[in-house]
Amino acid sequence: MSPYFYSLPIEEHKNKILDEIRRSKVCIIKGPTGCGKSTYIPYLLSLSFPSCRIAIIEPRRIAVTSLHSTLSSTMEGVGYKMRFSKSIKKDTKTIIYTDGSFLNEVIEREFDYIIVDEVHERSIRTDVILGLFKNSIRNMKGKVILMSATVDTQKLASYFKASVLDIPGVPHPVKIEYLPECTSDYIVESYSTIKRILLSKENVCEGLEVRNKDILVFLPGEEDINELYTLLKKLPVIRVYKIFSALSDKEQNKIYEPSSLRKVILSTNICETSLTIPGIGYVIDTGLHKVKIYDQMSCLGIQAISKESADQRLGRCNRTGPGICYRLYTEHVYNTLPPHQSPEICRSDLCQVFLQLLVHRKNLLRFEFLDYPTRANAVATLSFLLEKGCISINNVKEDNNPDLSATLVQQDVSLDSIELNPDDIRFRITKYGRLVLRHPFDVHLSHFYQQCLDKNAGYLGSILVSLIGQDGCNFLKHKNKSQKTDIEFLVYLLEGYLESEDTKEYCIKHEVGMKYMETAKKIFLGLNRKKSGDIEMVERIFSFAYKHNLCERMKDGSYRHLGSNEVVWIHPSSCFFKRKDRFVVFVDAFYTTKAYARIVGKYFKSS
Known part of the structure; x- marks a missing residue:
């Protein structure tokens, strides 16, 4: 056995785990984040059953790449598959999937063991996968192993009529500090708390020293991370890292590199359960996260987390030793948080x-x-x-x-x-x-793209879906004022990138992420590239495809969604910001200080 696995708390329970897996068609394994479930269980299966084929399902891309990096260094025949990226060879026996990639294939019968990791997150695709297993478990060749980091596994157990194997963690002391009153600015409060930690000479928890350990900060989104990152860059003796989904794998992996300086890691909720970072002794929890909600229109907004999430975040600071958790909210607020986050299927x-x-x-x-x-x-x-x-x-x-x-x-x-x-x-x-x-996008965007293909506008449609289909397509600054619409600007942006001799300089000039543009290029090269159609045709197709998000301008400059009556605003980065079109359509909305429409288009009464 690899020396890496001897240090994991779960290793001493291997016999119980194997007995439960042999005995049950569906096995539920509950253990705290960091106990080694994700890495050890696949390793144990491959060691105990050398010829077995294993599928591992993860809710996030970053979890797939991180797990693949770990397992491929300790096991043979490990591959992965996710949207726009895969590594599978003839001798691959263990495949790590995102839940969306797994769901797109009818492969239940191909594997001896199917591991659904992070099942407590209840992503909409994971829920569908669970439902498919529930409906066909008797006819499946393989066994299903569900892994959860949280205490609420009873619903799963009842659903599958399965027992739960509880893997206890190794408890370490933890100290919790609440704010005496609520803060109006969690960025400033996070910055002040980090400075206080760095300057303090007596950071102890139950008499145990914590002082020189690294700091993990949970923030709602990428914009918050970038804002705090800018403030922290002015401080000496620390190295600041960012973790969010749109970041490149190379940048994400830097958090694991040794550093002579103290690490401060700024993360979205990705680090709650999907990643385990060694050396963390402090957690700063803003108590917020971004959630996509659907009510006749999709909107990405900031909401308070659940108690379950707050406890997960706390658990990141005392995984290997004593830790201190600074909650940037009052104890009363914590007591009023909902016990669990509502499943994605109930709000998407x-x-x-x-x-x-x-x-x-x-x-x-x-x-x-x-x-x-x-x-x-x-x-x-x-x-x-x-x-x-x-x-x-x-x-x-x-x-x-x-x-x-x-x-x-x-x-x-x-x-x-x-x-x-x-x-x-x-x-x-x-x-x-x-x-x-068949297209690798959400249904609304795929419908738009199929309409482009059907109306001989596949080239421009390919450019647009390559950009719009990514999470980073929010605030794109249009410095060249010759583009009159967001659609026109996106075409200009990617065409310019594809023709650029220095792509890094191009991204700096246009203030757009390198990974975002490289991913767009990769997607585009796999789609229809035969030049056809014109901008007005694509604008009309866009209007037709997104007419469910039709809005009318109000006297104050806002727009009322005609389906939900929700109010949205045009962001200053949009080409429509200074226009006064009576009607517009848009892809979806997201909250910062208020609800902003994302990717706005002209409205045509007929396509």
């Missing part, structure tokens, strides 16, 4: 989920979810997919199973007014729905 767009279930030939009205989406959200999703021609609806009790789709759309009949009886009604994915699902 369901288009991708429903199409994927229909590909797997599941009855949407009978599918057994761990938690069910609201009827309103489900009906809105089905109506959207029906209108776009992605699904059909049939009356299975009548002769020839007549297709009701055209009648419902033409007569503008709401699905909400129909009794959706699973014995009478059956939804099916259409040929067009399969085309949409």
